[in-house]
Amino acid sequence: MISIGLFLLGLVCISAQSNEWYNWYDTDNGEGDADILPTLSCPKGHFRRLKTKTYEQGGIQLDGCIKCPIGVYGDSTDLTSSECTAPCPKGYYNDEEGITSIDDCKPCPPGTFGDEEGLTDSSCSGLCSDLNSRGRQYFSTEKALTNIEDCQICPPRYNHHSCKANLDESQEVKQMTFTEMRIIAAGRAAYPPLW
Numbered sequence: 001m002i003s004i005g006l007f008l009l010g011l012v013c014i015s016a017q018s019n020e021w022y023n024w025y026d027t028d029n030g031e032g033d034a035d036i037l038p039t040l041s042c043p044k045g046h047f048r049r050l051k052t053k054t055y056e057q058g059g060i061q062l063d064g065c066i067k068c069p070i071g072v073y074g075d076s077t078d079l080t081s082s083e084c085t086a087p088c089p090k091g092y093y094n095d096e097e098g099i100t101s102i103d104d105c106k107p108c109p110p111g112t113f114g115d116e117e118g119l120t121d122s123s124c125s126g127l128c129s130d131l132n133s134r135g136r137q138y139f140s141t142e143k144a145l146t147n148i149e150d151c152q153i154c155p156p157r158y159n160h161h162s163c164k165a166n167l168d169e170s171q172e173v174k175q176m177t178f179t180e181m182r183i184i185a186a187g188r189a190a191y192p193p194l195w
Contacts, residue, residue, distance in 0.1 A: 045098035047079035067098035071118035075101050087118030091144035095121050107144035115147050128152075 042048050042065035049066070066082070068074040071094050074084035088094045088105035091114045099105070108114040108124035115125045128151035131138040138151040145151065 041077050042079065044077060044100040045074045045084075047074060047081055047084055049080055049082070070094055070097055071120040073099045073102055073104055090114050090117055090146040091124075093119035093121060093124055110141050110143055111139060113140070113145040113148050113150060 045068050046065040047068060048064065068079070068084035069082055072082075072084045072087045073094065076085060079085065086102070088102070091108055092105035093108060093114060094105050096104075106122070108119070109122055111128050112122070112124040113126060113128065119125065126148065128138045128140045128145075128148065131148050131151055137154045138148075139154055140151045142150075
């Protein structure tokens with residue numbers, strides 16, 4: 001075992017080994033003693049950390065198992081950091097505590113992109129429709145994009161509302177021409193125009 005620290009037991013320092021708990025307790029005569037408790041093995045998706053507690057005699061105490069936080073996963077046992085195994089990769093997010101595999105990370109939905117690791121909700125890093133270049137709107141029908149530049153330009157004559165995530169051909173709305181707008185403004189056509 002690897003020594004991870006020392007703690008004070010009365011006037012004697014005792015080496016604390018990884019995977020061992022030292023428990024301070026008072027004996028009947030008021031003097032302290034230490035026991036090594038059984039190894040605690042946290043399951044996948046959880047971590048534990050050493051936490052210093054101040055007692056009258058001093059000492060160290062190990063916290064219990066804690067679920068890995070959102071944005072990361074824990075695919076092995078005995079993790080000792082809230083970073084767990086690793087963050088979910090770019091293009092993926094995790095909005096649940098305690099996931100146990102990189103496969104549990106969810107892909108950023110169509111219409112979004114994830115350009116950083118450890119994302120924590122389905123909005124990922126942003127929306128493709130946030131990109132506007134020379135008056136052109138952008139969209140995506142693919143999941144797990146890792147960069148806003150992976151978003152696609154909306155087809156000509158379609159507005160950005162029809163280019164959102166989950167593009168459905170039957171719901172596409174043509175962008176109106178100037179002539180069509182003038183007809184509607186004059187009250188000679190119903191809005192929206194039906195094609």
